[in-house]
Amino acid sequence: MGSFQSLPDDHQYRTLSQKTGFSLEQIAILHNRFKQLSQNEETLWRDDLKTIQDLESNPIRSQIIEAFFDSRNFQKDGVGSVEEIGFEEFLTVMSYFRAPPQNITVEQREEMRRAKLRFLFNMHDTDNDGTITLEEYRHVVEELLSRSGALGRETAKGIADAAMLEVASISVGPMAPDEFYEGITFEHFLKILNGVEIEMRMHIHFLNMDATVLCK
Amino acid sequence: MPQVEDTDPDPDPGETTQAVFTLNYPRIQIPFEITLWVLLASFAKIGFHVYHKITVWVPESCLLISIGLIVGGIMHSLHEKPPAVLTSNAFFLYMLPPIVLDSGYFMPTRPFFENFGTVLWFAVVGTLWNSIGIGISLFAICQIEVFGVQDITLQENFLFASIISAVEPVAVLTVFEDISVHEQLYIVVFGECLFNDAVTVVLYNLFNHVAALEVVEAGDVFLDIGRFFVVGLGGTIFGALFGFVTAFTTRFTGKVREIEPLIIFLYSYLAYLIAELFAISSIMAIVICALTMKYYVEENVSQRSCTTIRHVIKMVGSVSETLIFFFLGVVTITTEHEWNWGYILFALLFALLWRGLGILVLTQIINPFRTIPFNFKDQFGLAYGGLRGAVSFALAFTLPDNIGRKDLFITGTIVVIIFTVFIQGITIRPLLKLMNVRKTNRNQETINDEIHKRLMEHTVAGIEDLCGQWSHYYWKDKFMKFNNRILRKILIRDNHPESSIVALYKKLELQNAMEVLDQMSGDISAAPSLISLHEERKNASKSRKKFLSSDVTNMHELLSKNMYKIRHRTVSYTNKHTLPDDITAREILMRRHTSLRRSLRAGSFHGTNAAKMSQKYFSLPMGRSLNSRFPPRRLVHAGDGDIESEINYSSIRHPQRVSSKAVMPLRPLNTLKEVASSVNTVDGQNEEQRGCRRSHLGSNVSRSGHLTSHLPHGSSRNCSDGDHDAWVEEPQNNSDVQHPLMRRPHWLPQKPHDK
Numbered sequence: 001m002g003s004f005q006s007l008p009d010d011h012q013y014r015t016l017s018q019k020t021g022f023s024l025e026q027i028a029i030l031h032n033r034f035k036q037l038s039q040n041e042e043t044l045w046r047d048d049l050k051t052i053q054d055l056e057s058n059p060i061r062s063q064i065i066e067a068f069f070d071s072r073n074f075q076k077d078g079v080g081s082v083e084e085i086g087f088e089e090f091l092t093v094m095s096y097f098r099a100p101p102q103n104i105t106v107e108q109r110e111e112m113r114r115a116k117l118r119f120l121f122n123m124h125d126t127d128n129d130g131t132i133t134l135e136e137y138r139h140v141v142e143e144l145l146s147r148s149g150a151l152g153r154e155t156a157k158g159i160a161d162a163a164m165l166e167v168a169s170i171s172v173g174p175m176a177p178d179e180f181y182e183g184i185t186f187e188h189f190l191k192i193l194n195g196v197e198i199e200m201r202m203h204i205h206f207l208n209m210d211a212t213v214l215c216k
Numbered sequence: 217m218p219q220v221e222d223t224d225p226d227p228d229p230g231e232t233t234q235a236v237f238t239l240n241y242p243r244i245q246i247p248f249e250i251t252l253w254v255l256l257a258s259f260a261k262i263g264f265h266v267y268h269k270i271t272v273w274v275p276e277s278c279l280l281i282s283i284g285l286i287v288g289g290i291m292h293s294l295h296e297k298p299p300a301v302l303t304s305n306a307f308f309l310y311m312l313p314p315i316v317l318d319s320g321y322f323m324p325t326r327p328f329f330e331n332f333g334t335v336l337w338f339a340v341v342g343t344l345w346n347s348i349g350i351g352i353s354l355f356a357i358c359q360i361e362v363f364g365v366q367d368i369t370l371q372e373n374f375l376f377a378s379i380i381s382a383v384e385p386v387a388v389l390t391v392f393e394d395i396s397v398h399e400q401l402y403i404v405v406f407g408e409c410l411f412n413d414a415v416t417v418v419l420y421n422l423f424n425h426v427a428a429l430e431v432v433e434a435g436d437v438f439l440d441i442g443r444f445f446v447v448g449l450g451g452t453i454f455g456a457l458f459g460f461v462t463a464f465t466t467r468f469t470g471k472v473r474e475i476e477p478l479i480i481f482l483y484s485y486l487a488y489l490i491a492e493l494f495a496i497s498s499i500m501a502i503v504i505c506a507l508t509m510k511y512y513v514e515e516n517v518s519q520r521s522c523t524t525i526r527h528v529i530k531m532v533g534s535v536s537e538t539l540i541f542f543f544l545g546v547v548t549i550t551t552e553h554e555w556n557w558g559y560i561l562f563a564l565l566f567a568l569l570w571r572g573l574g575i576l577v578l579t580q581i582i583n584p585f586r587t588i589p590f591n592f593k594d595q596f597g598l599a600y601g602g603l604r605g606a607v608s609f610a611l612a613f614t615l616p617d618n619i620g621r622k623d624l625f626i627t628g629t630i631v632v633i634i635f636t637v638f639i640q641g642i643t644i645r646p647l648l649k650l651m652n653v654r655k656t657n658r659n660q661e662t663i664n665d666e667i668h669k670r671l672m673e674h675t676v677a678g679i680e681d682l683c684g685q686w687s688h689y690y691w692k693d694k695f696m697k698f699n700n701r702i703l704r705k706i707l708i709r710d711n712h713p714e715s716s717i718v719a720l721y722k723k724l725e726l727q728n729a730m731e732v733l734d735q736m737s738g739d740i741s742a743a744p745s746l747i748s749l750h751e752e753r754k755n756a757s758k759s760r761k762k763f764l765s766s767d768v769t770n771m772h773e774l775l776s777k778n779m780y781k782i783r784h785r786t787v788s789y790t791n792k793h794t795l796p797d798d799i800t801a802r803e804i805l806m807r808r809h810t811s812l813r814r815s816l817r818a819g820s821f822h823g824t825n826a827a828k829m830s831q832k833y834f835s836l837p838m839g840r841s842l843n844s845r846f847p848p849r850r851l852v853h854a855g856d857g858d859i860e861s862e863i864n865y866s867s868i869r870h871p872q873r874v875s876s877k878a879v880m881p882l883r884p885l886n887t888l889k890e891v892a893s894s895v896n897t898v899d900g901q902n903e904e905q906r907g908c909r910r911s912h913l914g915s916n917v918s919r920s921g922h923l924t925s926h927l928p929h930g931s932s933r934n935c936s937d938g939d940h941d942a943w944v945e946e947p948q949n950n951s952d953v954q955h956p957l958m959r960r961p962h963w964l965p966q967k968p969h970d971k
Binding site: 058059060061063064094097120123140141144159163166167192193 | 664665667668670671672674675676677678679
């Protein structure tokens with residue numbers, strides 16, 4: 001794959017490339033970033049990510065950071081969260097944000113979409129019970145709106161409630177007066193986000209040049 | 217004023233000896249004729265819409281040209297000459313600015329900026345490509361002796377080429393809109409047309425200047441290229457400057473609401489004129505001015521000023537456009553044409569060819585940089601949608617007389633325009649439908665959509681920060697930060713930073729409210745059953761189209777507040793210890809009106825965040841929290857608003873909020889219905905109508921649904937008369953609650969309805 005400096009984990013790169021779909025250059029760049037963040041250690045801790053200055057102003061910062069340590073995102077049936085992650089897990093989480101390549105089949109595209117949505121779902125579902133309850137959803141909305149400043153918690157709650165009801169109405173249909181909507185399951189989640197082009201919105205142009213010097 | 221020849225068909229009766237009755241035509245001649253022409257064009261427009269089917273298949277520009285042709289024919293047979301309104305000055309100073317302001321003001325900003333690179337790429341590079349390509353090929357044709365046009369120099373060819381490469385959006389956009397084409401396509405066509413006007417005019421001036429020179433030196437060419445950039449950038453900076461100044465001025469117009477629209481127009485026009493003064497791109501100036509000021513101005517000015525501004529801009533813009541097409545038709549018949557088969561047909565051919573090629577090549581180059589690449593169908597739509605129109609015509613008509621073959625150029629331009637407008641304009645619709653161009657995903661935008669879109673943006677931005685890969689989200693973030701921190705503070709009067717999610721939420725709520733209003737206004741006394749309400753609601757939501765994010769937010773905000781209020785009221789009713797609260801009722805009403813006004817402002821096309829509503833909240837008494845004397849009832853009605861959720865999910869207290877919902881269904885709300893309908897009649901615009909209609913549609917049901925479901929479920933009172941009477945009674949008891957309605961003549965254009 002071209003000639004670049006043979007790094008000690010060249011072979012590892014190849015396996016990672018196959019697993020996640022990044023190109024070797026991209027993996028090298030991301031590895032640099034990883035090392036930069038983890039201060040050249042082997043594993044990354046939460047605190048390392050919290051030090052990123054640019055991330056300070058992001059309203060869902062904690063969720064994003066948490067997503068990296070959520071074992072559901074890098075293991076097939078992972079449960080719970082871990083304290084530290086290695087480069088492989090880092091890369092796996094990143095791979096959720098890859099752009100869908102041009103020439104993939106419909107099923108593959110659908111699979112990618114599901115994977116991305118699953119990632120989002122896991123971001124919300126903090127207690128790992130497979131449903132997004134109202135409290136969790138509220139938490140999300142509050143975080144999102146916290147940047148606006150002028151809004152109170154009640155507004156956020158109201159909005160979350162309305163959103164929740166929307167989900168209920170879309171996925172479950174009209175409910176009898178005594179029914180109670182437990183929470184958003186993954187299937188419902190898929191349904192409500194049917195209209196949104198996830199694969200278009202949720203991807204990053206992974207560059208082939210090293211911009212890490214520009215980051216704070 | 218342009219010199220108008222006397223086209224008065226009425227013979228002057230001459231001076232009579234009586235002083236009783238005189239006829240002094242020459243005095244009023246000029247304004248009279250202008251008025252007549254405009255009126256005639258407007259009649260034509262009205263006439264088209266009488267028979268709706270026509271406008272579906274034939275774009276309006278075609279019809280206007282046809283009418284113009286007819287009128288031209290009449291005039292020609294009467295040996296009259298058309299009014300010489302198409303002088304350079306008249307066109308560039310009076311007729312073009314409104315059109316451009318119209319396009320600039322109603323440009324959906326968010327998609328526009330997201331596609332900014334693409335738009336510029338197509339507009340600038342595309343136009344250059346077209347002009348140069350067509351120019352060179354035509355020059356090559358000229359060399360062929362058969363056609364007998366060897367005297368046309370290269371510069372003149374370029375000039376002609378630049379004229380016929382100016383693309384005109386109106387017809388295309390209507391078609392795109394009608395077939396709900398993909399938003400990306402829409403915005404690219406729109407933006408391209410807008411900017412290529414500017415580019416074309418610049419090129420035109422450039423080549424005009426160059427054509428006049430005997431010898432063109434390389435140095436001149438480079439100077440001209442440099443000048444091109446100066447012109448473009450200068451126009452942009454100028455426009456932005458004026459935009460900010462306008463926004464700043466509107467900050468202080470709180471007490472003089474009447475002149476707010478005037479200020480907007482004056483500043484825009486001023487931007488245009490001063491840009492013309494410095495010979496920088498005036499089109500760019502006015503467009504950028506409109507873009508920048510819109511966002512801030514709409515937050516500063518009053519509701520009515522906002523409506524006025526939009527209406528007037530639309531009106532003047534469309535009048536201008538209409539007139540130009542109309543005159544196109546007229547002039548086609550009445551001018552002396554110079555016909556040259558070879559030249560003109562090849563011009564047409566090359567125009568189409570180069571456009572197609574241009575789109576193909578340019579798309580290939582820019583696709584890798586786009587998040588959503590254009591597929592072939594999109595490209596076909598882009599290429600085929602390149603109709604020529606008003607600007608080309610005007611530019612051709614105002615060619616200086618020292619161009620030898622001016623008449624040929626005019627004829628050529630007219631042919632190209634008529635061909636593209638008629639043939640392409642009529643066939644583009646079935647073709648696009650046939651090819652099934654990627655449609656927009658314009659489903660009803662739910663709060664969830666908005667939330668998740670925003671979530672994804674943040675997530676992506678966060679991940680980008682994390683891994684050090686930047687894209688345009690970075691710049692957007694930075695700009696929003698700058699905007700919120702600095703710009704808004706300076707330019708906006710009451711600064712309430714508002715998230716688009718809240719905006720959407722509020723709007724949805726308000727829409728709900730309006731729907732309830734509509735549904736309930738007829739029949740208050742009947743006890744609507746739960747089921748019928750559900751159905752009504754579903755039907756209503758089906759007819760809902762997209763709406764502004766900001767409106768939705770307002771709506772939702774309102775509804776959430778209502779929600780609390782309802783609970784409170786219900787509690788107070790069941791709670792024998794407290795009396796119904798008059799003051800809150802009145803406040804509810806006032807808020808209701810505010811939100812209604814805001815909702816009826818809806819009307820932007822693609823439902824983008826283009827318009828942000830002013831956040832003029834009345835201060836609400838944030839009262840005590842609700843006691844849970846009201847047993848939390850786990851009830852979810854599908855699609856029913858937020859009350860249930862409050863009841864269901866929150867066993868914790870909520871602060872009391874003022875809600876107009878309580879009062880909503882109570883009086884037969886014919887007032888509001890009237891208002892709504894009157895606004896409907898006032899607004900002739902499609903968009904406005906849609907907006908109004910939207911805001912009428914069904915949130916009523918949910919409200920009544922709320923009402924019914926929220927009646928304390930413990931008791932068997934469902935929608936029993938008791939409750940309804942109780943509700944209805946309340947306003948009757950408090951006559952002062954009625955008064956806010958009557959005391960607001962400016963809101964109700966008709967007489968307020970007495971209950």
